[in-house]
Amino acid sequence: xxxxxxxxxxxxxxxxxxxxKFPAKxxxxxxxxxxxxVGAGEAKINPPIxxxxxxxxxxxxxxxxxxGCRLCIKVCPCEAIEYKEEDKKIKIYIGRCCFCSQCxxxxxxxxxxxxxxxxxxxxxxxxxxxxxx
Amino acid sequence: xxxxxxxxxxxNIPVGPIHPALKEPVFLEFEIDGERIxxxxxxxxxxxxxxxxxxxxxxxxxxxxxAERICGICSYCHPAAxxxxxxxAADIEVPERAEYLRVIQAEIERITSHVLWAxxxxxxxxxxTVLFLTWEMREKMMDLTEFLCGNRVTxxxxxxxxxxxxxxxxxxxxxTKSLDYFKDNFEKIRxxxxxxxxxxxxxxxxxxxxxxxxxxxxxxxxxxxASAIKKDVRIDTSYFAYGDLDIDYITPDILTGExxxxxxxxxxxxxxEIKQSIDIIEQCLDKMPNGDxxxxxxxxxxxxxxxxxxxxxxxxxxxxxGEVIHYVKLTGEDAPFTWKVRAPTYNNILPWIPxxxxxxxxxxxxxxxxTDPCMSCTNRIGIIKDGNRYxxxxxxxxxxxxxxxxxxxx
Ligand code: SF4
Ligand code: SF4
Numbered sequence: 285x286x287x288x289x290x291x292x293x294x295x296x297x298x299x300x301x302x303x304x305k306f307p308a309k310x311x312x313x314x315x316x317x318x319x320x321x322v323g324a325g326e327a328k329i330n331p332p333i334x335x336x337x338x339x340x341x342x343x344x345x346x347x348x349x350x351x352g353c354r355l356c357i358k359v360c361p362c363e364a365i366e367y368k369e370e371d372k373k374i375k376i377y378i379g380r381c382c383f384c385s386q387c388x389x390x391x392x393x394x395x396x397x398x399x400x401x402x403x404x405x406x407x408x409x410x411x412x413x414x415x416x417x
Numbered sequence: 418x419x420x421x422x423x424x425x426x427x428x429n430i431p432v433g434p435i436h437p438a439l440k441e442p443v444f445l446e447f448e449i450d451g452e453r454i455x456x457x458x459x460x461x462x463x464x465x466x467x468x469x470x471x472x473x474x475x476x477x478x479x480x481x482x483x484a485e486r487i488c489g490i491c492s493y494c495h496p497a498a499x500x501x502x503x504x505x506a507a508d509i510e511v512p513e514r515a516e517y518l519r520v521i522q523a524e525i526e527r528i529t530s531h532v533l534w535a536x537x538x539x540x541x542x543x544x545x546t547v548l549f550l551t552w553e554m555r556e557k558m559m560d561l562t563e564f565l566c567g568n569r570v571t572x573x574x575x576x577x578x579x580x581x582x583x584x585x586x587x588x589x590x591x592x593t594k595s596l597d598y599f600k601d602n603f604e605k606i607r608x609x610x611x612x613x614x615x616x617x618x619x620x621x622x623x624x625x626x627x628x629x630x631x632x633x634x635x636x637x638x639x640x641x642x643a644s645a646i647k648k649d650v651r652i653d654t655s656y657f658a659y660g661d662l663d664i665d666y667i668t669p670d671i672l673t674g675e676x677x678x679x680x681x682x683x684x685x686x687x688x689x690e691i692k693q694s695i696d697i698i699e700q701c702l703d704k705m706p707n708g709d710x711x712x713x714x715x716x717x718x719x720x721x722x723x724x725x726x727x728x729x730x731x732x733x734x735x736x737x738x739g740e741v742i743h744y745v746k747l748t749g750e751d752a753p754f755t756w757k758v759r760a761p762t763y764n765n766i767l768p769w770i771p772x773x774x775x776x777x778x779x780x781x782x783x784x785x786x787x788t789d790p791c792m793s794c795t796n797r798i799g800i801i802k803d804g805n806r807y808x809x810x811x812x813x814x815x816x817x818x819x820x821x822x823x824x825x826x827x
Contacts, residue, residue, distance in 0.1 A: 289544070289546045289547060289550070289609060292546075292550065292605075293546055302553065302556075336560075336563055336564045336567075338564075338567045338582070339563070339567050340567040340568055340573075355716075355717055358476070358717070358720075359476070359478050359479065359716060359720075360479070361475065361478075361479040361480075361481070361482035361483060362482075382482060382571065382573075383567075383568060383571075383573070384482050384571075384573040385567070385573065386478065386482070386573075386716075389581065389716060390716045390717065398567070
């Protein structure tokens with residue numbers, strides 16, 4: 285093989301790597317410290333590649349418009365949506381959501397939409413950022 | 418394999434169920450004479466995930482997303498076959514534009530899958546630079562998938578009676594850009610795979626599947642077409658918009674003028690299919706009529722309609738690895754009564770036996786990889802006892818149950 289691939293491999297050495305180093309160019313020695321520094325404005329985050337239009341990220345829920353019809357619960361394949369009996373609204377557990385956007389399609393009042401937030405990893409599935417209500 | 422009591426010069430080596438070269442669990446037992454494989458036995462059934470069972474409390478719309486998760490690479494084929502099955506059972510007519518859009522998605526998936534395979538095949542024979550080259554190309558298709566579907570892997574694009582997202586005029590430049598990139602770079606990977614001396618040495622004359630064996634063992638997809646059998650669901654039973662498109666069977670002799678049925682031919686086969694897929698997508702973009710995307714935009718109404726249906730349907734789709742068959746039976750309830758999946762790898766496993774016989778141990782990974790196996794999709798049921806594999810019928814299950822009770826009573 286050596287030969288047919290060699291020119292490509294050599295030219296690759298002088299090209300900019302494809303990988304976008306996100307969030308930092310080099311692994312910070314202490315991630316928590318680094319994030320704190322970012323929060324205080326002392327360090328800068330290497331921005332992620334922008335999401336394309338129509339990206340399916342964290343769900344945005346417009347509570348006011350929701351009529352509590354429960355159709356979204358009926359079609360959700362992951363049982364990620366819970367009905368809140370008292371105020372007739374819903375609660376979405378993003379930790380279970382598979383981003384199929386079927387609930388968006390079914391909602392008669394269009395109160396659900398897919399956002400473009402994708403940094404959703406968390407060690408706690410019930411973290412505040414992972415519950416939409 | 419049963420152990421023999423004769424004096425023998427051969428010895429047995431087991432490979433798997435977990436083996437670094439095969440990535441997915443499958444158990445192979447080889448009878449080896451020196452470096453040569455004398456006999457081989459394949460045992461499946463290590464990753465049964467009870468997907469069909471999980472469907473029993475889901476409605477058809479929810480099952481679409483379950484079907485998507487049968488396989489990560491064929492995440493479009495399974496819902497497609499399932500939707501075809503449901504549509505056949507419920508007599509749903511799909512709008513014409515949706516049929517074309519469905520073809521486009523299917524072909525994008527085929528390109529992604531074949532390029533991925535090319536990388537894996539190169540990796541199996543030790544050319545990791547080629548792995549990275551092909552996966553760089555694959556990344557373009559993944560980006561296109563994300564652009565068209567909103568997700569990279571589990572596309573969630575198909576629905577019963579149509580498709581969920583349209584391709585509008587302003588999206589066309591991006592699509593043509595990706596396709597052009599592939600066309601421009603196609604020559605590069607063709608050159609690397611087909612002209613390279615080392616790849617030729619490793620793949621020519623290795624893992625031969627004769628036309629006879631391929632027919633007898635019911636191989637499907639590129640595996641069978643590389644042995645010169647013209648079998649392709651897209652052409653044999655026209656579904657989606659394939660009937661309106663200009664496509665023909667692809668066999669490796671188009672390029673080389675002869676068919677050997679070896680690993681090299683399977684490489685050629687897949688490269689040619691990538692080219693064919695690009696052509697099909699371009700035809701679709703050209704011919705696509707205007708119109709609706711789904712037959713019934715109101716999902717609750719569709720679900721109610723499906724709830725009343727009593728009947729059964731079979732969905733067949735040409736997945737990148739071959740024909741995938743889904744069978745569904747609806748009995749007027751929320752969830753289907755049965756849902757049965759037959760993934761293409763199921764048919765492509767037995768051809769391993771004639772392919773591997775007589776080859777060397779070092780050829781196992783590339784021969785196994787040359788059928789593009791996908792174990793997790795394949796495993797529906799597997800029973801292994803005393804090293805023998807057999808199907809269980811009702812009587813036998815009953816007998817086993819009685820035996821177990823007796824054993825416990827002792
Ligand atoms: S996007 Fe899909 S999985 Fe997530 S909440 Fe909506 S229906 Fe459920
Ligand atoms: S479908 Fe829409 S309106 Fe109905 S409960 Fe869900 S979010 Fe609310």
